[in-house]
Structure formats: C-alpha cells, structure tokens
Amino acid sequence: MTTYRLRKGGSTWRRYVDRIMTGLILLAVAIAVIPLILIVGDVAYQGIPAINLGFLTSLPTPPGTPGGGIANAIVGSALMVGLATLIAVPIGVGAGIYFSEWPESRLSLVSSFTNDVLAEFPTITLGIFVYIIIVAPTRTFSALAGAAALAIVMVPIIARTTEESLKIVPVSLREASMALGIPRWKTVLKVVISTGRAGLATGILLSVARAAGETAPLILTALYSNYIPKSLLQPTGSIPYLIYYYGSSPFTDWITTAWGAALLLVAFMLVLNLSVKLLIGRKFAGVRAEI
C-alpha cells in the first residue's frame, strides 16, 4: 500500500494547526460573550438599589432631593411607542404582504431592497427628517414627532418579518383555498395571514423592543420633560433619553436613577425577546438574524 504524504510536513503539523485554530475560534466565542455578561451584570448590580415602588410611580426630583422616580419617562415611552406601533403596523404588514405575494414585481424588488437599507439606517438621520417635517412646522418638540420617528424605525422590521413569515406558509394551504373558489384577497387575509400570525406577532414585538430602546431620534423630536405629558404636542420624556440625560450628569443620585431606568429597559428587552422565543420556538431563527 502506498502512503501519500501531503505538503506542509505531513499530518502532525496539520493537526497542530487545526488545534490552534479551534482554540482561537473558542477564544473568539468567549470574547464575544464576556461583554454581554459584564453589561447585564453591571446593569443589574447598579440598578437594583434604585428600584422600588416610588421609583415607578413618582416624578423626578431635583438633584439632592431623595425619593424621585421616573413615572414621566415610563408614561412618555409607553405613549410614543404605542402611537408608533399604531402607525407602523399597517404600513409594515401591508408592505410585507406585498413582498411575499408579488415577489417578482419590480416594485417589490425596489421596495424590499429599500426596506433593507432603511432597516440599517442611522436613526439619528430619521430624527433630523422628522425634525424638519414635524418639529419645525409645529414649533415644538412633541410626543407626536417622537412617535413618527419611532414608527420609521419600526416599519422595516415589521415588513421584513411579515414577508418571511408569510413566505413559509405552505403552498398547499393556499392551493386548497383557491380550489374552493375563494378569491385571492380572501385567501391572503383569511388563510395565509392567520397561518403566519405567530410570525407577524414576532415582528411586531421585536419592533416594539427596538423602538423602546431608541434614543438618538427622540433627542431631535420629543426631547424631554419632567412631567407627565398632557397633550401630544409638547416635549415628552422617555426612558432611553432619561438614561442618557441623567447618566451624563454629574449628580450621583441622578446617575443611580439612570442605572435603575437602564435595568428596567434591559428587563423589558429580555422579557420581549424571551416571549418571542417562546412564541415561535426555533422556527424563525434565520429571520431574526436579518434584522
């Protein structure tokens, strides 16, 4: 029997290289996971002392005055994210249906591509845009402007997940419906969408999670207020802005408040992401990666 020797000094050397590279790959995995542990750990460690019932229900106090809360930011965030969801869901779901039902059309190619580009766009430029079209004409920073900016952040996420989750609805279901003489629009609304609804819900939840953490566009649109908003046309506080504003201040009690708000926000993200996991299992692992 002939034995073949490969170049590079035969199998010992090659195995050696293989081991080293495996080690480096494992090292990369460790380095990638460490920041997550540090961040979540630090937020929990610094944030827990700040959290109590009053923290959630009372308004902020001036530096040095104990007992302040972040109720203004909680209400403001909920208001703006809720309003943004109302604006973004019809547009995002509509576009997603178009992408999945008419994938070959020219509009679908162009719009779907634009959607991908928009999903990765610096959100601060969206803030400038909304400043120009809403804040400048109305002469005030407002929850309305903040919600518009957040809606632009949400649409691409909803559109993409809607498209992906409708595409995997089996063709046989669609054919069965059509064979019964049900028109296409009814098939889409009643059969395709109701089969893919877990995916739709996922997209909406993910976009809510993303919008709730957005800070940059709100700085140019909603700004901040220490009070509960009374109308949609006045400056409105939000949790991420509060974290930025209080965290960059020189006052230790404000910084503690920022950590408490950060813990609240991270907990909200974790809950939403875990419920997405439970809602859909592993089916959509690939879908999420694209966002």
Place this chain on the structure above:
Amino acid sequence: MANLSKSSRRARSRGDVVLRSLVATAAIGIVALLLVLGAELVNNSGLSLTTYGLGFLTGTVWDPVHLVFGALPFIYGTLLTSGLALLIGLPISLGVAIFLSEKARNRRGMGSLLGALVELLAAVPSVIYGLWGLFFLVPVMKNYVEPPLHSYMGFLPIFGTTPIGTDFLTAGVILAIMIIPTVTAVSRDILNAVPNSQREAMYSLGATDWEVTRKAVLPYARSGIFGATILGLGRAVGETMAVTMVIGNAPSISASLLSEGYTLTSLIVNQFNETTSSLYASAMVEIGLILFALALAINFFARVLVWRMTRGARFRI
C-alpha cells in the same frame, strides 16, 4: 349562468385589485420615505451647501460663533472609530460565525444557546452600552489598558498621547462590541448557505476541520462575508449614543488613538438643538446629509453583496 360567473369573477378581481393596491401603497410608501428623506436633507442644507461648497468637507475648524464650519474632524472621527471597530470586531465575529456554522452544527443545544446570547447582545439598546461604557469601560481603559500601551508603545504615533479614557480607542472598542452581533449573524447565515458538497469533497481528501473551513468554506463565502463586514461598518458609522458618551466630544484630527475625538453622529446629538442662526442650522443638516450619503453608499453596497449570496438569482446586479 354565464352572467353569474362573470359577475362573481368581476367581484373576485375587484377584491384582488383593492388588496393589491392597498399593500402596494405601503410598499411605495417605503421607497417614497427614503426619497423624501434625502430630498429634505438636501433642501434644508442648501444655505450651507451654497455658502461653503466642497470646503465644508475639507475644513478642519468648527467654530459656530464665527460661523466657520468644516466637517473634516467629524468625518475623520467617524471613519477612524468605525475602522477600529471592524479591526477588533471582525476576527471575533468570524470566529463565532465559524463556531456556529461549522463546529456547533451537530450540537444544536450549544449552538442555539450561543446564538441566543449573541442575539441578546444585539437587542441591548445603544444607550445602555453608552452608560456601561461611561462607568465601566472608560475607567478600565484609562487605568489598565491604555497606560501600558502608552508607556511601552508610546513611540508609535497612534499611542503617543497621555491616556484619558474618553477617546477614539474606547469608542472603537465599544463599537466593536456592538457590531459583533450583526456581523456574526449575517456571516453565520452566509456560511450555512455554503453547500455541504463543498465540505464533503474536502473531507474526502483527508483534510482537517480547519483546512475544510479555510479552503472550501471561506473562499466560497468570501463575497457574502465581505458584505457582512460592510454591513457592520454601516452600523458603526451610524451608531450614535454609545459613541457620544465615550468619545470625549472634542473635535480633533489626531493620529493618536488615545486622544479625544468627535463623530458626525455625536455632533448632531450635541449641537442640533443648540443652533443659533439659520446658517448654523443648515450646517447641522448638512452634517446629517453627509451621514445619509455615507450610510446609503455603505448599506447599498453591503446589501447587494449579501443579497447575491443568500437570495441567489432573485436580485442580480
């Protein structure tokens, strides 16, 4: 009978037309949004565009009081920190992606746990990275990482200045942490899309795991991974809050990574609401326009590369 079927067909097609035009409106809305966004930025930076022309891009002085506006320090800061982020983040992301697609392929539990952790890293909001960066990373860099770099390698211009913590290097590190999830997730999908026959052919020649990855998988996925990298670059360029909180916010074009800096995004955060004249406001919008153009070019390029790899013939350019 004929009448009946005709009318029902008409009703059917009317419903179809209504649905199609409704959802098409949404799809058109997305395209229109990007176009209007670009047009508004150009419109509102008109004053600054005509006043400064191309000098805006090359000017090194930013002095709102005397209405002297040059964007170069901010462009420099954005490109330098993003470049650093890629330099640090790309090898790590590739390692994790290779682990997920090649090593953990048959260990689904481990792979999906790690995948979930990386996804969580992507879900953490930017401002949280900023807060953590300010109170954890900045002191660590200032006290433990940067002094040795400065004292042992201070003869290199890139480590030439006294460590302060809030600088280009720290911003680059935090950006690297933030782009790892993006680059990892896209690269993993690209590697998963490499046909198994590529691997099997190489294994059948007696290759080791690494040789298969290096010679059969990575070359096949090259353009897609390049796309993932550019996508990470786009994310780094547009990243705002975390960078603003750790970079020091002082405009400078210094070769030293240990010096304070400023980026396009952090300039907008700090000064957009403070403008005192229409020329100043217009200059701020032009900063946004530069960012818009940069992000558009980067994302367009990246998407073309990634789409070609993962969606195949659907979108050929």
